[in-house]
Amino acid sequence: MRYVVIGASASGINGAKTLREIDKNAEIILISKDEYVYSRCILHHYISGHRDVEDLNFSDKNYFEKYNIKCIKCVEVVRLYAKKHEIHLSDGRMINYDKVLISSGASAFIPPIENLREANNVIGLRNLDDAVRIKEIASNVENVVVIGAGLVGIDAISGLMDSGVKITLAEANDRILGIQLDEYAASKYQELFKEKGVDLKLSIKVEKLIVDENNNPKQLLISTGEKIPCELVVVATGVRANIAFLEGSGVEVDKFGLIIDERGETNIKDIYGAGDVTGRNPIWPTAVKEGIIAASNMAGINTVMTDFFGSKNTMNFFGLPTMSVGMINAPDESYKEEIQIEGNNYKKIIHKDGKIYGAIIQGDLSYTGILTQLIKEEIDISKVKKPLFKIDYSDFFNIKENLEYTY
Incomplete structure (x- = not known):
């Protein structure tokens, strides 16, 4: 069996690793237009000088040797021929595959403003x-x-x-x-x-x-x-999925990018996808999950993506940490907003009918763990009598035999 993985970011690296963990004897080829493996999330640390290229690498040490993965670097995929199971590269090479994982990511979008696309720098x-x-x-x-x-x-x-x-x-x-x-x-x-x-x-x-x-x-x-x-x-005005090489392949795409189902499958047998190439939910943890799930199915382990909870954002500028998850503003008057401001600490929770739909925590992030769990698991908080900002795990220790929470 020959697996080919296109792209060396979150979904591609984790997908290739998963393939090797499941299939010890397969041939795995990873194709990347980059020379190095690096996290796009921390490129600003390279600009500032706080990290060098080696420090940007998020993969295991000696990743390709450790997992016996052949890496073809500094080339792009220019065409995929689904019926022939062929991939054509920018250096003129052609590679056959049994199954392929498309994790080619996305590219920066330059808007059509006068001179912006044509100018230097x-x-x-x-x-x-x-x-x-x-x-x-x-x-x-x-x-x-x-x-x-x-x-x-x-x-x-x-x-x-x-x-x-x-x-x-x-x-x-x-x-x-x-x-x-x-x-x-x-x-x-x-x-x-x-x-x-x-x-x-x-x-x-x-x-x-x-x-x-x-x-x-x-x-x-x-x-x-x-x-x-x-x-x-x-x-920094957005990205566009890297799907040009799929033109004429028969692989289904839309205005966002590659279309995949909950198993990472496209509309064509033996072709899978994961990550930013789909143009949906462009968050690192989601890309990792999609890569692992697609690779698992490629290798014969039936797995589905049931957890699409990937809307959490964390940031820390000038020593002021912030996390937001889900909604950041109530969409209409049927939702309630609870706000607490204490010095530099800001907390906001958006809820409706016992369900929390979103929150922002700035400053002290100690509450984010329980809050994320409440939103992710859609836990009913309507019977909790204490203030929302005081809820903790002890409020949900008692569970009935049918797994309902008691308060």
């Missing part, structure tokens, strides 16, 4: 090459603009914070981390970034990138009419 932050370029260019310029205030954009700013450049953030939303945080929690980080000298341009639209005669960034024109000086632009 306009970079997404998605892979190690991006981080290397950002670090090199930032050491030789004075002004950097980051477009997009999601986690990637904020990570980029954090990585550049001590590089000596003037940083401006351009964001269409009225706050940073708009998907992860509500207005209050976001405002705490905004205050800290401002104290560090970051110029926040919120609730604006980027109109045009003004370039010089050499097509290098000069200024960013925003909807207020202001022209922001910049010699480097980091774009």
Whole structure:
């Protein structure tokens, strides 16, 4: 049996490892466009100089030797022929497979703003090459603009914070981390970034990138009419699934990415998928789970993805830790919001009919364990008489024979 895994990030590395753990004698080939294995979640630490390439590696020591996996590095898959069970590579090679795991991930999306796609020194932050370029260019310029205030954009700013450049953030939303945080929690980080000298341009639209005669960034024109000086632009406005090589293959995709079921299977036999290539729930723990489940089914172990709980976000900027999970704001008046503010500690819980749908905890995170469990397991808290912020595991020690909780 020959398994081929496309991609060396969370789902691919864990998928290949799972294949070897189940099938000791199979041939396993992993194809990666990268030279190294690294975590995309901590690329900003490379930019800041806190980690080198080796420190970015999240896999086991001597991973490929330990699990007897052949790795083909620095090449891309350009075409997959499902009927022939063939994969064609950018270096001209062709590889046959018995079963394949598509975990090719996603790439940074550069929006169609005038000059943004054509100019030099306009970079997404998605892979190690991006981080290397950002670090090199930032050491030789004075002004950097980051477009997009999601986690990637904020990570980029954090990585550049001590590089000596003037940083401006351009964001269409009225706050940073708009998907992860509500207005209050976001405002705490905004205050800290401002104290560090970051110029926040919120609730604006980027109109045009003004370039010089050499097509290098000069200024960013925003909807207020202001022209922001910049010699480097980091774009963090989302990603697109890496599925171009599937064109004409018959493998089903949609506007988000690769379509898989709860077993990681695509619509074509022997072809599986996992991770960011699906364009859904782009969170590291989910990608790991999907890779393991898809690989298990490839190797004949029937497994399904029943736990899609992957909407938890944790962050820590300037020593202020925050976790958000599920909803961050009540969608309508039928939901209740409980808020507690004590100094730098902020807690918010959104609930309805005895079920917690979301929460934000900032500062002291000691409550996040029980809170995450309550949301994940959809535990009914309607019969608990104490305040929501005082609930602990002891409130659910008694369980009936039919597994119902008693209070």
